[in-house]
Amino acid sequence: MPLRFADISVATPTKDSLAARYQAIDALLDRGSRAEAVAAWDTVRREYDSWSALVGLRFQQDTADVAAKEARDYCDALSPDATGLEVAVKRRLLADADRAGLEQLVGAHAIRLWETDVTTFDPVIAKDLEEEAKLGARYTEILSAAKLEIDGQAVNLAGIEPFAQALDRETRHRAERVRWAFFEAHGAELDEIYDKLVKLRHAMALKLGYDSYIPLGYRRMRRVDYDAADVARYRDQVAEHVVPLIARVMEARRRENGWDRIRFWDESLTDSAGNPVPAGDHDFLVAQAQTMFDNMDKRLGDFYRLMNEGGFLDLKNREAKAGGGFCTSFPTHGVPFIFANFNGTDHDIKVFVHEMGHAFQNWESRHQPGIDYLWPTMEAAEINSMGLEFLSHPQMELMVGADAADRFRRMHLIDSLAFLPYGVCVDHFQHEIYARPDMTTDERHAVWHSLERRYMPWTDYGDIAYCEKGGRWQAKRHIYSLPFYYIDYTLALCCAMQFWVKSRRDYRRSLEAYIALCARGGSASFQDLVRSAGLVSPFAPGALAEVVSEAEKVLAA
Template identity: 20%
Template sequence: MQGKLPKRNEVEKELTWRLEDIYENEDKWEAEVNEALQISERIAKYNGKLSENAKNLLDALKLYEKADLLSSRFYGYAHMRHDEDTANSKYNGMNQRAISVNVHIGEKASFIEPEILAISDELLSSFYKEEPELKKYENRIREIRRLKYHILSKELEQLIASTGEMGRTPYNGFNMLSDADLKFPTVKDKDGNDVILSNGRFVPVQMSKDRELRKKAFEAFYGRYEEFKNTWAALYDGEVKTRIFNSKARKYNSNFEAAVDENNVDPAVCDRLIDSIHNGFDKMHRYVALRKKLLGVDELHMYDVYVSMINDFDMEVSYDEAKELSLKALAPLGDEYLRIVKEAYENRWIDVVENEGKRSGAYSSGAYGVHPYMLLNYNNTLEDVFTLVHEMGHSIHTWYSEHEQSLWNADYKIFVAEVASTTNEVLLYHYLKDNAKSKEEKAYIINHFLESFKSTMYRQTMFEEFERKTNEMAEKGQPLTAESLSDVYYNLNKEYFGENMISDPQIAYEWCRIPHFYYNFYVYQYATSFAASVSIAGKILKEGNSAVEEYKSFLKSGCTQDPVSLLKIAGVDLTTAAPIEDALKVFDEAISEMEELFK
């Protein structure tokens, strides 16, 4: 955590992803961008002709799918190159161009959905008989027609499509300010050494045993965000207003209703989550009290949230060690699953370490027909091991889905996107706990699980409440200012953490740094997925191969059913509160297990 970050060209090659698997040279990138533009012109020639005969509909969809395939490649390549070093003007330009071309394709193809909606059920049925190849697109067509009430005329759909690039401005502005322009101060540790802060290094610093360093870093880090609070508020306000425009245009009652309907999820699923979490505040507050006790502090502050409750034990895990641990922990998923994991390690699917200008955080991305990629900012902590298996879960979900499904059928909904990643995390937790070599190591692992549970089930639900409250404020005409946003966030923080936590004033500005607030109600799905994953991992460890096969069937299913039905394949029913409540019981049991270790 000390010293300067390496420049991109100073990072060891084996620790970088091999994007040449997409394009061996960038002339091919340029060629596919131009090919996609040409295809978009061919698509436009079918405007007004889709209902004339089955062949027109089939040909238009095949062209649109081809354009989407090219887009997954040229956009995937450009955005990952951009994320390697967000200050690199060449790749920033390529990324912006890729986005512009996608918007252009969307405009040219914007007639397709309204025309598909205008086809009668009887005519569509005859089209399937006339051109059996149309069955390949049946799922896509069904999804379009499900949203019939919210699809507009061809002219208005074209207008909406043309706003796509403009609508990304708040998120793009957030990324550039957060990753490229925002510079953090240097703070001193207890020995007087300089510690350089960054988005990627903040949490590892907050995990330090040096409490004074944590305090100084916390105040300096959020102090820098506070300096730009009005800019963050303007960006977030722009994001919410973009949603309001789109949800009103599509005749939804609220931004939230529009977001969950796009995923084909009943809003009651999210309502049940929030209600269940509120009913489980006693468990969260019990955890906070345990943290205060084990840390031995008179006052528990927000800069005490990430440090291990086990003061006399620590785990530093190199990247090579993390890879070995992942293979052992994921062994219950079978040889085929492990083979794919090994391929990811051996063939440079992963960009491992932080460098100057690199995008913060972690993700799984890629291009259809190539293989998934993972971005990490690995810092040798136990948390980084969990992040590795988390992103690996995303990637292998994508691998299975893309190997079993066509491009459009492989594109699983966001609602199920966090299940595979979190299942991997739960399996890693059980492996590490069961193989702990001492009481201290076992306690350290349980501590991590408790922290992960708190961060996922409680924190993400708190994020969801913040997003819902602030969107509702804007929908009622209330201004989203730095002060109003910070007040909402601060009060939620106090409610979730309870009386044993001092909610330091700087925490009011945490909302400024959360990129997921620009993902249009993404975050609640972390919590529902975590609950589903606790259940799935438990079944795999208890039932073995039969549960693994059910789980792999889910991974291979893409978006061929609605998300809640897909989870039922893996044995999880989110039409009830049971998965959330069962997960809360596991959290409570882990707290009891920790208390027992330190009686």
């Protein structure tokens, strides 16, 4: 009988139950039964991660649900204990003199990951980790509770998006004023939360022997084959190759529309005829997606059918539901879950296909031998999500209609390229902040404002004063809850767009390379996975040159 989401149930662990299970693992290691101990440990980790994912998902689905909030608080409090037990086993295994035997049992890459993981935790920071989770949850609650009034309607932050992309310029302007009035009203608390997070993370880094949070942040992201210097050079590539292209695109948009200057609220209107939108509602898109994935590949079609029929999709926007989109998984059961907020814009298609890419990768790699290999590190994982966005291009007639498909493909290309400067701006901002954790609130806003001038010189906020003074970064959840994650989207996009270039020459070969990459899961490091798919590392000189050259040809057509 096919698995259904409603059937997924994982027992709630306690400190005592976790301690008892880890004592049993230690006993197996004491007896020399390493293979049996590693298998038992893998089972414990799968069960814990499934429970944690389920708790987190239920809170995101309804942030106003008291029981869901209490469960999340309990999970946040238990997490440092679980991490401590997990790290202790990693340390013990890494201390084993039979390194060759351990590598044969779990794989060389798992060992590299564990060597990174053990440098990120010590019981001395357990309470700090719990506080970090609480602060991140508070940020989510503030944004999820947003109630915005526009044109006689009450909407949340996801619901404002159709107004922000309206064909009417004044409606877009009004939407952005409403959006940023909310952030201005909550700005003091958002600044306070971030100040606490920055100082808390810096203090954790010092306790663990680092001189700042930056190296600790990289290690928490399990980055084993590149460092902050590599990322800085990549940001320079974006500034050199992509920023001038987007500046030209923005100027062309200004001329096409007859505006005296392009404003911030004009940036979201990629198509002068109006951004192409889905050709139907939620139910239409869900149904059309089945045909789309069936057309692309039987493996994709069969998997999507399992997800849809099993109830592993939550795509409708509703009150008190957390914003954004994500894919989570339950490694005890092998089937992932997609969460999104449809709002009637092109965003619905892009986010849905993006998260489907994550889900498909997790499904394809479910037979990897250990839990460390079920997901790649985040920058590699985002190749799977963004790659599917581009590989779905030939099917867009199904989603937006035949008349709008070419316009959608062009819009997606432009939006993807325009994202790169914003994405590296977010990353550069975080490097500056954590290098100087004692900055004042005003100094942080000034840093953002300065970096915008480098990476997005075309942005003109007009009378939206809160953005003009450097407050735009407060809307980015990753800056609060997932430090140093955001660059991963841009690194992956550099690779995903290479799939796009290749698919324009040999679609089937490109799709097969993509599916093979998904099946490798997290069995290798980022750059090794990139090379295995026949792609060029974003850190290689000129990595963006071919993509930009191909994009210029398409956009000039």
